[in-house]
Amino acid sequence: MTRSISLPAPLPRMFFIAIAAMLVISTMSITALAQDATPEAGGATSDSPFFSQEEYEAQLAQRDIEPEGPEDQPWIQAIEPEYADTSEYATEGPWDVCFSNAAVNNPWRAVGWTTMQAQVEVLQEEGVIGEFTVFDAEGDDNQQISDIESLLNEDCDILIVSPNTTAALTPAVETACEQLPVIVFDRGVETDCPVTFIHPIGGYAFGADGAEFLVEQVPEGGNVLALRILPGVDVLETRWAAADIAFQEAGINVIGEEFTEGDRANVQTIVTDYIAQYGDDIDGVWMDAGQDAVAVIEAFETLGLDVPPLTGEDQLDFLNAWADQDLTAVAPTYPNFQWRTPILAATMILAGEEVPSEWVLPQPLITEETRDQYLAEDVDMPPLHYALCGCEEFAEYPERWGGEAVE
Amino acid sequence: MSATAGNQSTRTMPVDSSGQRLGRAILGGAPIFVVLAILLVWISIENPNFTSPPIFLLFLRQAAPLMILAAGQLFVIISGEFDLSVGALVTTVVIVAARLIDGDPARTWPVIALLFVGGIVVGLANGLITTRLGVPSFITTLGTMLMLNGATLWWIGGTPRGDLPDNFRQWGRFGIDDFPWLGQLPYSVIILFVVTALGVWLLHGSTFGKQLFATGGNPRAAYLSGVNVPWVRTMAFVISAVSAVITGILLGGFTGVSPSAGDGLEFEAISAVVLGGAVLGGGRGALIPAIAGAMTLAALFTLLNLLGLPQPFRYTVQGVIIIAALGIAAFRTRKSR
Amino acid sequence: MSALAPTRPNIATLRTGIGGSSTAQIYMILILVLVVTWGLILATGGNLNITNTLVRSVALGIVAVGQTFVILGGSLDLSVAYQVSVTAVVASVLMDGNPNNIWFAVPAVLVIGAAIGAINGLVITAFHINAFIATLGTSLILRGALNATFDNYAGEVPDEFRALGYDGLLGIPYSVILLLAIVALGWFILRYTRFGHHLYAVGESDETARLSGVRSGRVLIVAHVLCSLTATLTGLFIISRLSAGAPWVGPDGDYDLESIAAVVLGGAALAGGRGGVLGTFAGVLILALLDNAFNQLQINTFLKDVVRGAIIIAAVAAYALRQRQDVR
Structure with missing residues (x-):
């Protein structure tokens, strides 16, 4: 099998040319373009193209600001809220709520999604929410754009969007804003048109x-x-x-x-x-x-x-x-309880109650001193559950979240 | 699959003594050993600690799951088929084990038995759908992959439930302590050696192995010489599924509960097998080189970490190595004609 | 290469005849799926969303037409997803929000696409590397290069180009017109050009085709170039929707495995030689109808994959059964 390596005939030469060409096309051309693509650095302290000095300083300061709202319900607390008037959206309930979800592709989103459904069901029983229509984009920007377009054909009183990525979803959200009130949470979009943008400090x-x-x-x-x-x-x-x-x-x-x-x-x-x-x-x-x-x-x-x-x-x-x-x-933490907020915000907006136009939720830091209060001893939750789920008060807790009560 | 694969698979079957065949099992894919040796030496230069037995065993421990998965995939590839469902099956094993065992050590062994039964069922389904219904294995196992992923996530509601106790996790995590000279001898390395020995025997020493090569090399000739071709292929899928169950148990032990444990492993396993000289289309391949192929991929990951290269380059390097290895192999087979 | 040639009776045309019967079968399945899903949607008071369903099929539909070509030739292309990303990123960066750049950005990505296709074809045919592993290799190379260079949306698509994704003619979106045009073109090439006939012949039997004077290597390389060009067009359509390109847009859409699934769902044999663009189009529509039905009926997303997997296996098993009966 092994023989002296005589230098190859045309065949391998073509082969290596093919490999080289492939590398040239993929790497070189793309790398050359990369310089155009990389925006100017935003600040002196970080050269990340994602960095904004102003936003950075604002967030660091927000950590020390006492949020407004009930302390035992952090999901309706807000830091430095500036309220938006929503009287133009006030209608009679029950309201049909629509939700375009980016995906349920990791434990954080799965736990939040479970909590959101529990929140909706409570409000449905109270007769506040009627239909709750959800389209799941399975982590694909293009699919989520189509999902939002589809939802605009449904009988929605309000649209909640959890964008898969920020830039790509902006036009679709802008279109939706022309037709009905929109709530965005978790990742944002590059437009002010939603009634409220809900997110933890960041x-x-x-x-x-x-x-x-x-x-x-x-x-x-x-x-x-x-x-x-x-x-x-x-x-x-x-x-x-x-x-x-x-x-x-x-x-x-x-x-x-x-x-x-x-x-x-x-x-x-x-x-x-x-x-x-x-x-x-x-x-x-x-x-x-x-x-x-x-x-x-x-x-x-x-x-x-x-x-x-x-x-x-x-x-x-x-x-x-x-x-x-x-x-x-x-x-x-990046609190999971934020999945409750958009549902509650939807009912507030449709009732004409004012909501913060940028709804900044608290973002607790768990330290050695505060840790044990998050480790409830009476329930056994799955290892990938999030302590800040904000789900403890629902009737189906802990079973619906995969846990069980411990005697 | 392609016209070109058929071209290679019709090459004559090796007829030789078992000694020579065993020799081929070890040396059949010599180029991969060269690549692997270069990578290992390079790693040792970058990080001299790598040559100390305990550190090297750690490397082996983390590479073992993929190596075992590649060994199973090899059987399917030699039979002339593909198994794309193994990644999904690995994830399924981790998720199902966590939910059913739910942290209770007493349930570990019954659940492990159940996982093997489930794996055999998946392998049988893959094999029977492919051989009896005439669905190409690429499609069969793509379908099984979608169904396993969807069904398990639906069952748990998107995030893993339950927990894995230590007597489950030990197989992928721990080992025999105070082993002379080596320090800790990881169980996964022991399992790797057992699987390798079994695989070498099954593939290169048993009647089944002969029938498998015959089936992949020329199904019609194999059929005419009395080989039950559908049965042999189905068994290959069962072996692959069982290897995926073992991989799932080791990976679940190594990493704990994770909803993405097996993501992309099917392509890694197929790449490893091909790097080890097996031919897609069937009929050719050897066990030790296939395992060496998997180890090469693991070594590549470690080396790029050490070199501090941007991680995405791992994919580029992996792609170039795969195409280059095959191109060189194609060139060599042409010359040796 | 794909010059017009008068049809002449040869093995290939006979084969297209048989392909026709499974095309009829797939359209029967399509009608069945249509009746069942629309029936259920209307019964539950949902929306049929016909235009939206069609727009949802565009990205997958275009690349699936190209995938049909390579599969007919007995090859396949696993690298289309990252080719979509390469196109998306490069075109978006070249356009850079300026409508005057469209005229050179589009040809540029088409040339890059054709080059990647030619390399795929060359590696597969000249070096006898199995298409699965060769295109998996290409895919890894493109993935690494893309992810090492870009980490977010790059460049910007001018509004004029976004018309492709959002505007239409007489209520029919341009993107749907584009899809229909590509399906028609693909059908025409396979049916009426010498290249089309040769492709069927190569897929049916490389050896026989070669003996009857077909330069099978060239035919496969052209098929790969055409496939990559459709991936490029899908990439262009996607950035017209997303306004920019990012390295993840291709793999997030699963265009590699889904396009192969759509092609075989459409009645093509993975081994080559049997199938057609019309069948593939039906396969794409079936997947889109299912998506719409799952949305409208509010069925758990995870179950969607289970049903997709089952339908793909069942359909291909049905074709295989049908074929065995034909042979008998």
């Missing part, structure tokens, strides 16, 4: 919350590993931009900035590879989303190393691991 606050904690815990010049899910997602890019600034200012050495694609096996692999290289010189781990934080803990554990200070999120497997193993950690 990505800068999330990123900074975790990074500031690590800055306290890690000595100057210490090594931090940053794990991110995907590039290009605006709500995640802002988290990293804020953390990056905090680390730079504190002189922390970021040894790696890796994308995990939200796959726990990738997280374990990446962390194990870094441990293999740095040993116990990893002084902290920052994550742009805590969904896979437990995989980080386990990677250290498996090697018999102490888990360094790390950031997570309000997913129960992380909160439990943190409590059980007495780790040094914080959990910034």
